[in-house]
Amino acid sequence: GQQLNQSPQSMFIQEGEDVSMNCTSSSIFNTWLWYKQDPGEGPVLLIALYKAGELTSNGRLTAQFGITRKDSFLNISASIPSDVGIYFCAGPDWGNNDMRFGAGTRLTVKP
Amino acid sequence: EPEVTQTPSHQVTQMGQEVILRCVPISNHLYFYWYRQILGQKVEFLVSFYNNEISEKSEIFDDQFSVERPDGSNFTLKIRSTKLEDSAMYFCASRGPRQGLGKLFFGSGTQLSVL
Numbered sequence: 001g002q003q004l005n006q007s008p009q010s011m012f013i014q015e016g017e018d019v020s021m022n023c024t025s026s027s028i029f030n031t032w033l034w035y036k037q038d039p040g041e042g043p044v045l046l047i048a049l050y051k052a053g054e055l056t057s058n059g060r061l062t063a064q065f066g067i068t069r070k071d072s073f074l075n076i077s078a079s080i081p082s083d084v085g086i087y088f089c090a091g092p093d094w095g096n097n098d099m100r101f102g103a104g105t106r107l108t109v110k111p
Numbered sequence: 112e113p114e115v116t117q118t119p120s121h122q123v124t125q126m127g128q129e130v131i132l133r134c135v136p137i138s139n140h141l142y143f144y145w146y147r148q149i150l151g152q153k154v155e156f157l158v159s160f161y162n163n164e165i166s167e168k169s170e171i172f173d174d175q176f177s178v179e180r181p182d183g184s185n186f187t188l189k190i191r192s193t194k195l196e197d198s199a200m201y202f203c204a205s206r207g208p209r210q211g212l213g214k215l216f217f218g219s220g221t222q223l224s225v226l
Contacts, residue, residue, distance in 0.1 A: 037154075040219070040220075041219050041220070042115075042202045042204070042217030042218050042219050042220050043154060043202070043215075043217050044217070045214060045215070045216075048214060088153070088154060090154075098144065098156045098159050098167045098169070099144075099156065099215065100156060101146075101153050101154040101155070101156075102153065103152070103153040104153055104154075
């Protein structure tokens with residue numbers, strides 16, 4: 001199946017800073033998704049991207065679907081303490097009815 | 112807002128015992144999934160279910176695992192003879208008929224501990 005490589009693995013930032021994380025794949029995806037997981041909870045969809053080059057925002061979050069369809073980034077502007085959690089990129093496995101997740105970026109925001 | 116509910120939130124069992132993890136997907140959803148997450152690791156696909164049958168399963172989903180939708184509302188994952196390495200958080204997810212593959216709604220998970 002297709003592999004998703006997410007970086008960085010973890011980030012420690014001060015409240016108010018901007019954050020950027022990305023996800024790459026060795027093969028093409030037609031959909032890129034970004035999820036957030038709070039401790040003890042299931043992943044929650046933040047942003048879905050369906051077209052190469054698409055740039056989509058959800059509040060302070062912005063995500064882009066790379067032109068090559070092999071990468072995506074997620075930016076968080078003016079971080080706040082509740083942004084703490086694990087951010088996963090995900091995409092459908094080609095030809096299969098399932099979705100694969102990256103290993104996640106663990107974000108810590110210091111007040 | 113409708114949500115996926117999972118019970119129990121925590122399950123402790125002895126190695127070799129059978130466990131059943133229960134999920135109630137969102138009511139008009141047609142596609143159902145089980146994922147698991149070993150502590151500190153990524154979310155891994157186990158199985159997808161549509162139209163009362165398995166549509167995909169991963170290499171993790173071996174003969175010890177089975178899924179069922181017994182009554183039109185519940186969606187269960189059974190592990191027949193648990194192993195220590197089955198300890199993980201198990202997430203159920205569902206999506207609706209007109210939603211893209213990515214728009215999965217996840218439950219809060221069942222933390223399974225095998226002793």
